[in-house]
Amino acid sequence: MKKIALLTISFLPLTFFSSCETANANPNVNQCMIQDLKILELEKENRSCQNEKNSLQSQIQVQKNAPKNEQDVFEYVGSNNEKATKKLFNFLKNRGFEVEKLDDVNFFLISYNEYTFFLEVLATEGLDRILVTKVFKAEKDVKKDDLIVLSMLLNNSFNVGIFNADEGVMILYRTMSFVDKFDLIEFKEFLKYQNSIDKAIISNEKTKDLALKLLK
Incomplete structure (x- = not known):
């Protein structure tokens, strides 16, 4: 057949555990740091998405409260x-x-x-x-x-x-x-x-x- 008129986003908190705490037991310290950086990036991305969600919700509320044209x-x-x-x-x-x-x-x-x-x-x-x-x-x-x-x-x-x-x-x-x-x-x-x-x-x-x- 040929094509011819509530997104809900849930974010779970990301807990940070430093794998570098065991660096002395692991000879590959660089790999440990890379893993920690990846976790930090994920946390940053999570915060960014949460900020976008809050901003979008604010915009929707403003539109609802705005007088109709x-x-x-x-x-x-x-x-x-x-x-x-x-x-x-x-x-x-x-x-x-x-x-x-x-x-x-x-x-x-x-x-x-x-x-x-x-x-x-x-x-x-x-x-x-x-x-x-x-x-x-x-x-x-x-x-x-x-x-x-x-x-x-x-x-x-x-x-x-x-x-x-x-x-x-x-x-x-x-x-x-x-x-x-x-x-x-x-x-x-x-x-x-x-x-x-x-x-x-x-x-x-x-x-x-x-x-x-x-x-x-």
């Missing part, structure tokens, strides 16, 4: 799908996303993180949703019935959206819900999560064989 918040109040989708298109385009309008349809194309999605806003007076559609192309001469079997298997194995089979393609529908507005960072993470889905499809014991056989 209003320009990076999408907001729509209403229940008109077409207007909401058009506003989302312009919102993403103005922030450097690669987007493309499609003729005679309400949804549009967006390319992000090496993937291409179809996007459409389903707006209501209450809970709004962004319908995110990902299309997987099937291998040549794969029958729709085989794709239907795969779609049922994927739906039973994962809780990430709805898989649906069509002629020559497998389609994944996911929805991101929001009430009137959402943060751009949240939206990016939602799109990036597709990478985790793809990996799961081809690594899960129940789905990988059929997925690799049928999908590009």
Whole structure:
């Protein structure tokens, strides 16, 4: 299948024991010193990694506490799908996303993180949703019935959206819900999560064989 949105680091203290304390019993004193230097280097590297970890944690905390940029918040109040989708298109385009309008349809194309999605806003007076559609192309001469079997298997194995089979393609529908507005960072993470889905499809014991056989 062709690829089309908490790291936890634990450091154990390193105790230093000088092997040179037994140098008088070992004629090779230079080798003893080299070993001690290696231990010192490991301790230094350990401290450096710990400092990097502390620095990263501080940066994350600063970002969490920082006020959100209003320009990076999408907001729509209403229940008109077409207007909401058009506003989302312009919102993403103005922030450097690669987007493309499609003729005679309400949804549009967006390319992000090496993937291409179809996007459409389903707006209501209450809970709004962004319908995110990902299309997987099937291998040549794969029958729709085989794709239907795969779609049922994927739906039973994962809780990430709805898989649906069509002629020559497998389609994944996911929805991101929001009430009137959402943060751009949240939206990016939602799109990036597709990478985790793809990996799961081809690594899960129940789905990988059929997925690799049928999908590009």
